Amino acid sequence: MKLNRIEAASLSKLFAATVMRDFAKHARSPQVAGIISNSRTISETAPEISVGSAFELAFSLLRRSQFRCDYVYRSALVQKLLLGRHTLSTATLLNEVRTGTAVADLTILNGTSTAYEIKSDRDSLKRLDHQVRNYRKVFATVNVIVNQSRVSETINRTPPDVGVLTLSDKFTIQTIRQPIDSPHRTDPIAILDILRANEAITILERLDRHIPAVPNTQIRSELHRAFSTLDPAAVHDQMVNVLKKSRSQAHLRDFVSSIPNSARAAALVSNPSPDSQERIKLALNTPLTEALAWK
C-alpha cells in the first residue's frame, strides 16, 4: 500500500497540534473525522478499529511513504531517543524553542542540552546555516536529522561540531557525523532569552549571583546585566539543571505509555492536564464508526 503525495499530506494532519488540542478539550476532533473519511486507505480497510489504531495505521503508512513528513522524524526522535534511550524521569523534552530568529524543533535535556533540527523529505535546507548558528548559542549539542539522500549536502553546510543523523527506511536513527558537545560556545544572553524570569533567577542563585529587588518591568534588564558577566558553560549547565525540573514531563510518564506509539510525540508536547489526559485517551479509544460522526 503506497500513499500518494496528497494523501500523505492529509494523513500527516492527524498528528497536528490542533487535533491534540481538540482531543484534550472535547475528547473529539472534527478534523480527524474529515481526514479519515477522505482517506480511502483508512476508512475502507478497517472500519471497526479505534481512532488510536487508525493513527497507528496512518503512521505506519506515513513512515513508509516517499514523502516522510516532519512528524515522522519528530516521532522517531521522541520514540527512539527520549522514550527509548532516556526516560521522562531522566530527560526533558523542549518543543519548538525560539532561539533568536529561529525555532529549534526539539530539544532533549539530560546531562547536557541537545537540539534537533528536522529537515523532512520536503523541507528546504536554505535556512539551515541561520538556524544552526542560532541554536549553537543556546544548546551545547546541535544535531540535524535528514533523509539519507541529503547527508552530504547537510555535512557540507554545517560546522564540524554539528551532528548529522538520518532516519533509515526501517525507521532507525543513524548517526553519520558525531556531534561535539560544546557548552563553552553558548551565549548567556541568548540562553536568557529562552528562560522565564523565575528560571533565570534560579540559575543566578545557583551561581551565587543576585539581582537587586526591582519592579517587574525592570527585571529583564537586570537579568540581562547579570547574565552578560557570566561564564557560558556554567550558565548552560545550570540552564539544563533548572529547565529539567521546571519543564519536567515526568508526571506524563504513565499517560504517555498508555497511548499508541504514534500519538506519543503529539500528546507529549501538548502537555495535557490530568482531565485532558483522560479526554485524549477517550478520543483515541473511540470506535472509528463513531468518530466519523464527530463534528
Next chain:
Amino acid sequence: MYYPYFRGKQFELIAIRESAEVLASSGFVPIVEPVRESLSSLERTLSALGEQKTEVVVIVNPLHGDHKASSESIVSFLADRSTDSGTVSPGVLLTSDVAAPEAAALLNRLESDGFTAATVVHAGFTDARGFLAEIKFTQLSIRNAFFDKHTNLLYRRHFPDGQRVLIADGFTQMKNADYPPLEAFSDLHATFTERGMQGYGDFLTVGDNYSEGGGPAYAVAIHLTFIDPDQDNAMFVYHFKSDTNDTPTDPAGKFSQALNKLIAKLDSGNSGLVDTSAIGEFRTLHERGHFPGLGYVKKLSIKHHIETLAHYHRSQIHAG
C-alpha cells in the same frame, strides 16, 4: 443607547463586571457572545450586572469559540436565570450560516422558556423576508441590532420597528508594531440617530476579528480612545507602542516603554483623554513600575473606552 459587543473572553468579562456601575448609570447594554466552554465566569459577570440592574444581552448561538457547535448549554443556562432576573435577555446571532426556520425555531424556544424579549443580531444573514414570515406570530419583543459590515440599508429597511442598533467596528486590527500613533475610531456615538437608530455599538478596543490566544507578542501596545470636540466629537484612538520590537521577549519591559509614552502624553496636558479609572490605574502602574499582564492591560483599555463614552453622553445631556 450604547451596546458594546463583547466576545466573552476572561479579561473582557472582568472588564464588564468592573464596569457594571458605569454601564447601569449610563443606560448602556453590553452584548456578550460567550466563547468559553465554562460559563462560571459569565455567571459571575451576570450577577454583578444584576446587582446594578444593568441590562445585558447574551448571545445563545455564538459564531466563535467553544459553543459554536451547539447553543444548548447557553439556552438552558439562560432559561434557568430567566425567572430570577429580568436584566438578562437572550440574543440570536443571524450569520450567513443560519437558515430562517432555524433562527425562528431558536426564538420560539426562547419564548417557550419564558423570555419576553430578545435581541436579533443581523450579522451576514440575507433572507430577511423568509425570517420575517417565520416569526410573524412571535410574542417576543424584538430588538434588532445590525452589524454595519454585514448589512446594508435595503436589508435594514425590512426591520423598521422596535429598537434598532447599529454596530460598527472602529478598531482596525493589525500587528501591534504596525499601528500608527493616532487613528480615527468612529463617529457612530455622535451620528447614530441621524442614521435612523436608537442605539449604536462597537467591538471596543478589541475588534471584530476573533482569535484564540495568538502567538508571542513582539510589540506591546496600549490602545486608548478619546473624543475630540474640535473635530465634531469624532472618536480617535491612541496606540502607545513599545520601541524594541524585534524579539518576543520581555513583555514587561516593553509595556513600560509603551506606558512611558502614555504618561508623557497625559502630562502634556493636551491628550484629550478623559481621566477615567483606567487612566488612574495606568498612572499607578507607572509609579510602581509594575506590569500586570497583557490581559489586564486590555481590560483597562476596554474600561477606559466605556467610561469615555459614558462621560461623552453625560456631557451631551448637560450641553443639550
